[in-house]
Amino acid sequence: xxxxxxxxxxxxxxxxxxxxxxxxxxxxxxxxxxxxxxxxxxxxxxxxxxxxxxxxxxxxxxxxxxxxxxxxxxxxxxxxxxxxxxxxxxxxxxxxxxxxxxx
Amino acid sequence: xxxxxxxxxxxxxxxxxxxxxxxxxxxxxxxxxxxxxxxxxxxxxxxxxxxxxxxxxxxxxxxxxxxxxxxxxxxxxxxxxxxxxxxxxxxxxxxxxxxxxxxxxxxxxxxxxxxxxxxxxxxxxxxxxxxxxxxxxxxxxxxxxxxxxxxxxxxxxxxxxxxxxxxxxxxxxxxxxxxxxxxxxxxxxxxxxxxxxxxxxxxxxxxxxxxxxxxxxxxxxxxxxxxxxxxxxxxxxxxxxxxxxxxxxxxxxxxxxxxxxxxxxxxxxxxxxxxxxxxxxxxxxxxxxxxxxxxxxxxxxxxxxxxxxxxxxxxxxxxxxxxxxxxxxxxxxxxxxxxxxxxxxxxxxxxxxxxxxxxxxxxxxxxxxxxxxxxxxxxxxxxxxxxxxxxxxxxxxxxxxxxxxxxxxxxxxxxxxxxxxxxxxxxxxxxxxxxxxxxxxxxxxxxxxxxxxxxxxxxxxxxxxxxxxxxxxxxxxxxxxxxxxxxxxxxxxxxxxxxxxxxxxxxxxxxxxxxxxxxxxxxxxxxxxxxxxxxxxxxxxxxxxxxxxxxxxxxxxxxxxxxxxxxxxxxxx
Numbered sequence: 001x002x003x004x005x006x007x008x009x010x011x012x013x014x015x016x017x018x019x020x021x022x023x024x025x026x027x028x029x030x031x032x033x034x035x036x037x038x039x040x041x042x043x044x045x046x047x048x049x050x051x052x053x054x055x056x057x058x059x060x061x062x063x064x065x066x067x068x069x070x071x072x073x074x075x076x077x078x079x080x081x082x083x084x085x086x087x088x089x090x091x092x093x094x095x096x097x098x099x100x101x102x103x
Numbered sequence: 104x105x106x107x108x109x110x111x112x113x114x115x116x117x118x119x120x121x122x123x124x125x126x127x128x129x130x131x132x133x134x135x136x137x138x139x140x141x142x143x144x145x146x147x148x149x150x151x152x153x154x155x156x157x158x159x160x161x162x163x164x165x166x167x168x169x170x171x172x173x174x175x176x177x178x179x180x181x182x183x184x185x186x187x188x189x190x191x192x193x194x195x196x197x198x199x200x201x202x203x204x205x206x207x208x209x210x211x212x213x214x215x216x217x218x219x220x221x222x223x224x225x226x227x228x229x230x231x232x233x234x235x236x237x238x239x240x241x242x243x244x245x246x247x248x249x250x251x252x253x254x255x256x257x258x259x260x261x262x263x264x265x266x267x268x269x270x271x272x273x274x275x276x277x278x279x280x281x282x283x284x285x286x287x288x289x290x291x292x293x294x295x296x297x298x299x300x301x302x303x304x305x306x307x308x309x310x311x312x313x314x315x316x317x318x319x320x321x322x323x324x325x326x327x328x329x330x331x332x333x334x335x336x337x338x339x340x341x342x343x344x345x346x347x348x349x350x351x352x353x354x355x356x357x358x359x360x361x362x363x364x365x366x367x368x369x370x371x372x373x374x375x376x377x378x379x380x381x382x383x384x385x386x387x388x389x390x391x392x393x394x395x396x397x398x399x400x401x402x403x404x405x406x407x408x409x410x411x412x413x414x415x416x417x418x419x420x421x422x423x424x425x426x427x428x429x430x431x432x433x434x435x436x437x438x439x440x441x442x443x444x445x446x447x448x449x450x451x452x453x454x455x456x457x458x459x460x461x462x463x464x465x466x467x468x469x470x471x472x473x474x475x476x477x478x479x480x481x482x483x484x485x486x487x488x489x490x491x492x493x494x495x496x497x498x499x500x501x502x503x504x505x506x507x508x509x510x511x512x513x514x515x516x517x518x519x520x521x522x523x524x525x526x527x528x529x530x531x532x533x534x535x536x537x538x539x540x541x542x543x544x545x546x547x548x549x550x551x552x553x554x555x556x557x558x559x560x561x562x563x564x565x566x567x568x569x570x571x572x573x574x575x576x577x578x579x580x581x582x583x584x585x586x587x588x589x590x591x592x593x594x595x596x597x598x599x600x601x602x603x604x605x606x607x608x609x610x611x612x613x614x615x616x617x618x619x620x621x622x623x624x625x626x627x628x629x630x631x632x633x634x635x636x637x638x639x640x641x642x643x644x645x646x647x648x649x650x651x652x653x654x655x656x657x658x659x660x661x662x663x664x665x666x667x668x669x670x671x672x673x674x675x676x
Contacts (some may be wrong), residue, residue: 037530038373041547042498043650047528050549053650074230077183077202077645077666080280081230085541 032093058101127194130244132291143631145192148240148286148354154428156508158629162636164591168605168615174674175214182668185643189240189626200238204252211632218265240286251283251296269317274298279305286354290403300350301369302543307350311406321406325349325368325394333408335393343388348372349395356429364401367424371395373545376419377531379487391416396423412456420470422446426504441567447501462570465520467495467553488531495524497550499648506585513608516567521581523558524551550655574611580656584623597623600659643668
């Protein structure tokens with residue numbers, strides 16, 4: 001199961017809805033490479049290695065918590081707020097993906 | 104003639120004009136049917152059902168355009184992602200929409216604000232949306248301004264007062280994150296509006312709504328069709344139609360002769376597929392994936408599918424057909440519909456969607472070797488998981504959603520073409536059988552220069568049926584705004600850097616230019632108010648295609664605002 005099985009109905013209120021493992025599937029089945037290519041790569045080019053609509057993520061100066069906050073909150077008119085679309089483990093996996101980016 | 108007599112005559116003329124405006128007939132089915140004969144007005148997104156984006160006005164022409172000056176402007180508040188909409192003009196009043204579903208009515212001669220409307224939106228929802236918060240246009244009729252909203256409604260706003268008359272919820276945007284950004288199309292007493300789709304959940308519905316009551320009359324799912332109405336779910340193996348896509352995110356066209364709505368549909372999801380050449384049986388969505396990347400013909404009264412042509416079966420490149428206008432032409436006693444698409448090809452149909460010709464607007468195309476004049480794709484480049492270089496055109500398209508212009512005086516179709524390519528890495532995704540509330544793209548990529556060339560754009564004047572070139576002007580970056588040609592033999596081209604230029608429509612000779620201070624990514628029209636011809640153009644940068652310009656082209660784009668919108672209006676002194 002991957003992020004696509006997320007049930008959008010649970011996502012109505014990004015600030016209060018709990019991250020729901022039943023909605024997004026266990027982290028073990030979550031392929032962060034797939035996720036990035038499907039959902040982030042359109043703006044963060046070459047898998048996050050180059051700037052496009054969004055900045056290059058490979059050398060981000062942000063702390064882990066800031067990265068997670070950016071994914072949750074987005075930025076109006078620039079990056080969508082993913083709210084509770086990802087659970088904590090998945091967010092950790094995304095941070096791990098960004099930290100692991102080689103040029 | 105004495106001066107006082109002159110003044111009296113003038114004020115009498117003005118009085119008459121004002122009176123004419125005050126008592127102007129309601130915009131109804133009949134007026135819309137004949138919109139192309141109302142040179143003073145611009146009543147629909149595409150100008151008229153002919154979709155020519157042409158104004159017959161000729162007061163401003165090749166001889167005097169050199170003295171064209173800014174007459175007035177209007178600042179559109181909260182223009183996040185610029186100003187992507189198309190102004191409309193009716194009986195001396197200019198109407199236009201902006202980001203966050205704002206609408207303004209302005210005095211067409213002075214720019215004075217008559218009213219302003221702001222849709223009540225759930226900002227948390229808007230923040231979650233990717234293709235947001237811009238609006239690309241509105242429709243006028245029956246005393247209303249119709250607008251599709253970011254949160255999935257069709258709103259009818261009183262043309263006189265700017266007050267909301269009714270709104271109808273059509274899409275559960277809270278669940279699906281998509282809504283409406285394209286202009287509605289008014290056909291008789293039905294408002295037709297297409298939802299966003301493409302790399303998104305849901306199945307890209309198009310709706311028919313009663314123009315007077317707001318009642319939803321019909322819905323057509325572009326991904327898979329509907330039971331008893333073009334059911335095509337068997338063209339998506341493994342129930343992959345559930346993943347969705349499609350949608351009709353730009354206003355379609357209408358052929359009154361056959362009472363048929365023509366609508367272009369978007370790509371299936373996921374946008375890229377790892378199937379390779381086995382796409383009929385393997386991959387994320389095996390099969391043709393009807394009615395995505397198609398032109399569909401609907402009965403406006405019932406929503407019944409009357410016919411279709413899938414321009415790109417099993418689209419695996421995002422070269423969807425939602426972008427192009429449906430240009431209605433007659434030549435040699437034969438009637439045609441000309442439809443440009445993101446792929447860089449232009450399709451020519453008869454009025455039953457039978458392909459008559461296909462021609463190339465751009466040079467750099469290699470996602471297929473060719474598309475034959477009968478519409479058959481030859482030498483498809485279906486990619487498997489892994490790296491692929493130099494795919495052309497780039498995902499943003501050989502043409503984007505900005506409209507061209509057909510000028511009946513020159514017989515030429517003017518259109519922007521984009522020359523750019525991409526490298527990509529297709530990622531094998533797990534089949535998704537339920538809608539997802541995130542982008543579903545399926546590849547990492549970056550934009551590249553075409554081999555042996557630099558990425559660029561061009562505007563050309565061509566025969567709309569054969570594609571034969573008369574002239575072409577190059578631009579260092581693809582223009583992303585719509586074009587306007589006029590009875591004054593002019594072609595107006597708003598460019599990305601901020602220049603608005605006027606060319607001789609016959610030769611391509613530049614006759615005038617003016618710097619509007621920021622890039623253009625919206626519409627342009629001409630109209631007459633209080634006896635004077637105006638040109639109105641949307642300025643404002645920061646759409647999803649233009650957002651690649653700062654990193655790729657650099658230059659002026661590095662500092663161009665992405666949250667600023669101004670409507671600029673020009674006239675002769």
